[in-house]
Amino acid sequence: MPREHPPLWRRVFDDVERRVGEPLAHLTSSTEFQSATVKVGRLKRAVARPVHAVAGLGFHLVGVPTNAEVRRLRSELHAVQRELSAMRRSRAEAERHQEKQP
DSSP: OOOOOOOHHHHHHHHHHHHHHHHHHHHHTSHHHHHHHHHHHHHHHHHHHHHHHHHHHHHHHTTOOOHHHHHHHHHHHHHHHHHHHHHHHHHHHHHHHHHHOO
8 A cells, every 4th residue: 555645734844844953953952052041041130130129119109019929929818728728628527527426
């Protein structure tokens, strides 16, 4: 039985991948690329910190919480919800235990 050829889109994809894939793999695995990636990350953090600080001050001036404060409050709220759920389960278990007692 003759083997069918892959569809046109697949042949085009495979051709592009062969042409681009290997050079791109060599580029991204090079030490220069990795070093540049680390430096860009550091630069991004160095620029973002003062911008977030100024934005936070601006938000506080108009009475709006910052993103970090909202995240912290959400985390605290989730902890309270987990604790409340545990208390409800414990109470329901104690009630079931009481019902079984004569």
